[in-house]
Amino acid sequence: MRYSVASVIREGLFGNKGWGRAWRDPEPKPAYDVIVVGGGGHGLSTAYYLAKEHGLTKVAVLEKGWLGGGNVGRNTTIIRSNYMMDGNTQFYELSLKLWEGLSHDINYNAMVSHRGVFNLAHTPSQYDAFAYRGNVMRSNGIDAEILTREEVRKELPYLDFSEKARFPVYGALVQRRGGTARHDAVAWGYARAADMRGVDIIQNCEVTGFIREGDRIVGVESTRGAIRAKKVAMAVAGHTSVLAEKAGLRLPIESHLLQAFVTESIKPLIDTVITFGAGHFYISQSDKGSLVFGGDLDGYNSYAQRGNLPIVEHVLTEGKALIPRLSRLRMLRHWAGVMDMSMDGSPIIDLTPMPGLYLNTGWCYGGFKAVPGSGFCFAHLIARDEPHPVAAKFRLDRFRTGRPIDEKGAGPVPGHH
């Protein structure tokens, strides 16, 4: 059923009894054209664009748990395109453009909110670095503004501008088109839109191995039996190494934890996204009123999906240094997600040395904003066996050939990206 004003009014008048399920719950078929492993944001958007852009509809998404149970439902929902390395700059802008039309495209309210992203600078040199970044963005046709301390103060008066501020605000880089989106809605919306185009979305189906013919991958072994496919595409975020090992691949990836935090609901306070450049802290307010924030990685390899306490203390300290009034709030929840940290901090969308196997990984802790662009480019790669021009730098062999995209300048240390 298509959602529209008329359907909302009709259902409202008749007790909301007519809503069908958002996507079917089919049994796996014996064979598909494409199997996408992983029903997170990237897997679901890939399936959708395979159907929409390339007419491939004999497609299945296999998810070991439930849709939205991975990082797509665990992140702090920030979307932006303020990157500056060649490759990243163009890719994240494509993704942000897709966000702009997303709710209409998939007929589902993803609650995309262009509330603006402020990156605070606390020193003249950091301010210069941000001005440089802003110039790179603008020369690529991407919106960016640089604000002085007084200009920031006008817009964000609740930051610590006092004499006592531990890290005084010097200025900020602002991308007004950046903002947030509703994480679950992104997963559900893509799932429903892919399903409406004939894609089978199969939950509770863990891929446990691959079927091979010669050196070709021709399907998967799963907890719901063997399923054959002409092409198998991996989009399993933090678990890429575990699955890739079953195909004999060793990757430039480590799995690390990132935690997120939510406070009790309060009246509207923060109407934008703020990142604290003196440390590592970012905050926004959800539509329900909770403040949503996060900080550093836990810093060591982990698949635990639960964080450790030192980071809790660290994040809260930073938050209070930036916005003193946070100390009066109760924190309701915190949790962690397992992320696929790549060795240069940038993603990998590529063919693999195994014919029939396609790879989408290395999103680190910036992969939510990439969901539309990643699916769009990955679908192109799978359908045509050649990279989409905008993602052509995200090759797997860039590490071997000395062409990493090191946005952060942190070298081959995933925990530092």
Place this chain on the structure above:
Amino acid sequence: MLINCPYCGLRSLEEFTYGGDASLERPDLADEDMERWYTYVYLRDNPRGPHKEFWHHLYGCRQWLVATRDTLTHQVTSVVPARDVVKPADLPEVQSPAEARPKRVAGMKP
């Protein structure tokens, strides 16, 4: 998470910094084989289970240790002084406390 330092006893995670995968073997510095260096610098097993890794007891005895830790449960099953199990060439370079923290200039993620 607690780590049992062979010199200091059971201590909290906060006293330590992580030094990465301790199962890697650094090629000889004179080795000119790029494939071996690529493998050493970039490729990781990244296991979901027991993992051999370096920890520096930075705010304790300042010794480098090699711990075996389960990446799924965070349980640390063995901790030994690094000098007992690795060649000096494999040890990460010793950092001063100020350098031990990753430098975060941009501060705008995720």
